[in-house]
Amino acid sequence: MGHDEYQKHDAKILTPSFIVLLTLTLIGFSLIAVRFIKGIGAVTNMSDGYPWGIWITYDVATGTAIACGGYAMAILIYIRNRMHYHPMIRSAILTSMFGYGLAGFSVMVDVGRPWNSYNFFIPSKWQANSAMFEVALCVMAYTTVLLLEFLPAVLTTLEKTEWKTLQLLLDKLYARMGMERPERIGERLDKVKEVAAWLKPRLDKVLIFIIVLGITLPTMHQSSLGSLLLIASTKLHPLWHTGFLPLLFLINCMFIGYSIAILESVISCYAFKRPFETKELSGMARIIPWLTVIWLSVVIGDLAWRGQLGAALSFDFYSRFFLLEFGLVAGGSLLLFSGRKRESIRWLFLSAALIVLGGALYRFNVYLIGFNPGKGWHYFPSLAELMITVGIVAFEILGYQVLVKILPVLPKLHTRQQLDEAAGQAVAEKA
Amino acid sequence: MKKPSRRDFLKIMGASGAALMAGRVGAEASELHQVNNDTLGMLYDATKCVGCKACMSACKRVNSDYGSLAFEQAKFDSDGLWDAPQDLSGSTRTLIKLFKESDKQWSYVKYSCMHCQKPSCVSVCPVSAMTRDKVTGTVDYNKDTCIGCRYCQIACAFNIPKFQWDKAIPQIVKCDLCKNTNLAKKGITACAEVCPVGAIMFGKRKDLLEEANRRLRESPGKYINHIYGEKEVGGTNHLYLSAMQFNKLGLPVLAEAAPAEFSEKIQHTIYKGFIAPVALYGTLCFVALKNMKGHGKHQENENKEDSDHGA
Ligand code: SF4
Ligand code: SF4
Numbered sequence: 001m002g003h004d005e006y007q008k009h010d011a012k013i014l015t016p017s018f019i020v021l022l023t024l025t026l027i028g029f030s031l032i033a034v035r036f037i038k039g040i041g042a043v044t045n046m047s048d049g050y051p052w053g054i055w056i057t058y059d060v061a062t063g064t065a066i067a068c069g070g071y072a073m074a075i076l077i078y079i080r081n082r083m084h085y086h087p088m089i090r091s092a093i094l095t096s097m098f099g100y101g102l103a104g105f106s107v108m109v110d111v112g113r114p115w116n117s118y119n120f121f122i123p124s125k126w127q128a129n130s131a132m133f134e135v136a137l138c139v140m141a142y143t144t145v146l147l148l149e150f151l152p153a154v155l156t157t158l159e160k161t162e163w164k165t166l167q168l169l170l171d172k173l174y175a176r177m178g179m180e181r182p183e184r185i186g187e188r189l190d191k192v193k194e195v196a197a198w199l200k201p202r203l204d205k206v207l208i209f210i211i212v213l214g215i216t217l218p219t220m221h222q223s224s225l226g227s228l229l230l231i232a233s234t235k236l237h238p239l240w241h242t243g244f245l246p247l248l249f250l251i252n253c254m255f256i257g258y259s260i261a262i263l264e265s266v267i268s269c270y271a272f273k274r275p276f277e278t279k280e281l282s283g284m285a286r287i288i289p290w291l292t293v294i295w296l297s298v299v300i301g302d303l304a305w306r307g308q309l310g311a312a313l314s315f316d317f318y319s320r321f322f323l324l325e326f327g328l329v330a331g332g333s334l335l336l337f338s339g340r341k342r343e344s345i346r347w348l349f350l351s352a353a354l355i356v357l358g359g360a361l362y363r364f365n366v367y368l369i370g371f372n373p374g375k376g377w378h379y380f381p382s383l384a385e386l387m388i389t390v391g392i393v394a395f396e397i398l399g400y401q402v403l404v405k406i407l408p409v410l411p412k413l414h415t416r417q418q419l420d421e422a423a424g425q426a427v428a429e430k431a
Numbered sequence: 432m433k434k435p436s437r438r439d440f441l442k443i444m445g446a447s448g449a450a451l452m453a454g455r456v457g458a459e460a461s462e463l464h465q466v467n468n469d470t471l472g473m474l475y476d477a478t479k480c481v482g483c484k485a486c487m488s489a490c491k492r493v494n495s496d497y498g499s500l501a502f503e504q505a506k507f508d509s510d511g512l513w514d515a516p517q518d519l520s521g522s523t524r525t526l527i528k529l530f531k532e533s534d535k536q537w538s539y540v541k542y543s544c545m546h547c548q549k550p551s552c553v554s555v556c557p558v559s560a561m562t563r564d565k566v567t568g569t570v571d572y573n574k575d576t577c578i579g580c581r582y583c584q585i586a587c588a589f590n591i592p593k594f595q596w597d598k599a600i601p602q603i604v605k606c607d608l609c610k611n612t613n614l615a616k617k618g619i620t621a622c623a624e625v626c627p628v629g630a631i632m633f634g635k636r637k638d639l640l641e642e643a644n645r646r647l648r649e650s651p652g653k654y655i656n657h658i659y660g661e662k663e664v665g666g667t668n669h670l671y672l673s674a675m676q677f678n679k680l681g682l683p684v685l686a687e688a689a690p691a692e693f694s695e696k697i698q699h700t701i702y703k704g705f706i707a708p709v710a711l712y713g714t715l716c717f718v719a720l721k722n723m724k725g726h727g728k729h730q731e732n733e734n735k736e737d738s739d740h741g742a
């Protein structure tokens with residue numbers, strides 16, 4: 001599994017979309033500053049009836065599912081043994097890393113007393129009954145794991161770099177100050193290279209254990225994200241309140257994960273003008289309908305069992321959102337059952353988009369739309385609240401855009417051929 | 432709503448092949464909670480209450496809570512003396528409300544923490560900032576550990592914990608049964624102490640229940656024949672008597688089972704002894720290592736296949 005399966009995307013960093021994203025990011029982050037100065041009430045429409053708004057619902061509950069591409073790919077590659085998807089994993093991990101990192105960041109914006117978070121590390125304060133305790137620890141651990149999984153990309157670059165830009169910058173800086181550049185700096189930079197070179201093979205050796213941890217942790221916390229709402233038996237509509245919440249959330253994040261991996265690949269190939277990875281994508285798309293069929297059957301079976309099928313078809317406010325969620329997931333999956341449609345990028349994109357939308361709507365239904373704390377409470381996010389979420393998402397895309405241009409993340413073009421050559425060599429050597 | 436039993440839950444988890452299953456061994460339901468009637472609480476009799484709100488101001492006095500929220504203050508009251516909160520809030524732990532159906536049918540009601548026997552807020556708090564005192568049964572909050580996640584607000588069926596949305600350094604606010612204030616000093620809650628008509632009785636749950644039952648027995652026509660809080664969500668220490676339907680007073684109709692028991696049962700099934708996660712990790716490691724090892728050969732075969740196709 002060589003690291004030369006990946007390559008940098010050679011392109012300018014300062015593009016128009018970069019400027020747009022940067023602006024959105026800056027707006028979002030200044031609103032975050034307002035939130036810390038004036039209190040959460042100053043920027044949001046959250047209330048004591050709806051204490052969790054769009055930040056928890058989108059950034060955390062839905063955002064981490066959308067960031068499950070890395071999780072889904074890792075299962076596919078390492079557990080289901082489809083190694084030929086390996087070139088695609090690095091970009092999936094990068095998006096997961098941003099998704100999770102920023103979900104954690106959103107939580108810190110959302111909670112009222114973030115400075116007390118150290119209590120998560122004090123055993124006497126642990127509260128194993130709380131699903132949130134489990135989610136918090138797992139998400140922190142998983143973000144670390146993602147960083148480690150991504151580290152090889154950084155190390156490879158460090159190892160090879162000549163520090164050209166930095167050297168130039170330093171030269172200019174010292175010239176401006178009218179000084180000679182001290183030798184030491186060059187030595188230090190070399191030292192960093194050495195460390196990177198030393199670390200990489202060692203990391204490679206244990207990487208598989210970290211990767212498997214990266215499969216275990218999301219399995220735990222994605223199901224716990226469903227468990228979070230188990231307690232709200234009087235507030236969450238019976239269409240969604242069920243003992244199967246953990247299981248439904250787990251399967252949900254898997255099919256969202258594969259679908260989002262397809263979307264990401266299509267979008268980035270389109271945006272970066274690379275050939276589409278049709279063969280890999282259609283292979284991956286074959287798994288999705290099986291997951292959704294299980295999910296949909298659990299949903300229906302559970303509703304029937306609890307005698308809620310009538311409520312599901314009553315066409316009231318809740319039933320409509322339920323049917324929409326159900327229809328999106330079912331519709332997208334139906335398309336994927338057709339082998340011919342799986343071969344077409346257009347259809348792949350459409351069905352993956354439908355499934356992601358449906359899966360995300362399910363999470364919105366559970367966290368917000370189906371949540372009713374009682375008479376007199378209403379919630380719709382305020383503009384500032386939305387802009388903070390938009391800012392965070394913009395930062396996510398921005399980070400991805402920049403990092404794929406400075407680190408080897410995207411699959412190397414013609415990797416297939418190279419692998420063949422490499423294998424051929426290996427055989428030749430053995431012979 | 433019919434709740435899935437643990438066994439059924441496990442069965443289906445197994446059928447769908449969820450690897451979490453490994454935790455079945457040794458997974459036990461959480462111990463059933465037992466109602467402790469020696470704990471402290473209050474009995475509020477809505478038929479006695481005259482709506483003077485003396486309890487509200489006493490509560491604010493002992494807790495040094497500031498006046499009502501900005502939007503609740505009257506325009507003419509620039510110095511904030513006229514305090515008329517519309518709901519419990521980050522500055523209001525108890526509240527008297529009037530519910531009027533007609534000129535003959537009306538009732539006051541007092542809101543404050545129910546001090547549940549199996550409190551949802553305690554069950555969900557990730558850092559044990561909400562705690563229930565084993566001896567007194569009082570549910571208390573500690574702002575020095577709270578992270579402000581507001582999960583307790585999501586969980587409480589009575590919408591009791593309130594958050595200070597208007598503050599840069601906010602906290603959760605709720606009745607602590609005067610544990611840290613009046614009760615510590617005078618042995619009685621401030622609201623019960625000041626009530627001029629004895630509508631709030633403070634005492635042990637068993638005495639309160641006995642008194643409530645006596646009142647129901649002696650004046651059968653006067654009350655709805657139900658002690659609100661006796662059975663709801665596994666029993667609460669704040670009890671109510673009323674002449675009007677409780678749900679009309681904003682006290683929700685609730686099942687007898689504590690929601691926290693349901694959620695903890697499932698959480699424990701999955702995580703008991705951390706066996707399932709460890710087993711999952713072990714199994715996955717095994718599979719992944721095997722796959723990695725097999726990969727060398729695998730790749731060769733695959734390449735052969737590919738070239739076959741190509742040929
Ligand atoms: S009423 Fe709500 S806040 Fe009070 S103890 Fe019960 S669950 Fe906790
Ligand atoms: S807001 Fe505070 S008290 Fe409430 S659940 Fe979160 S940490 Fe616990």
Ligand code: SF4
Nearest residue numbers: 490525606609620622
């Ligand atoms: S018991 Fe104390 S804190 Fe609770 S409502 Fe009464 S006065 Fe307020």
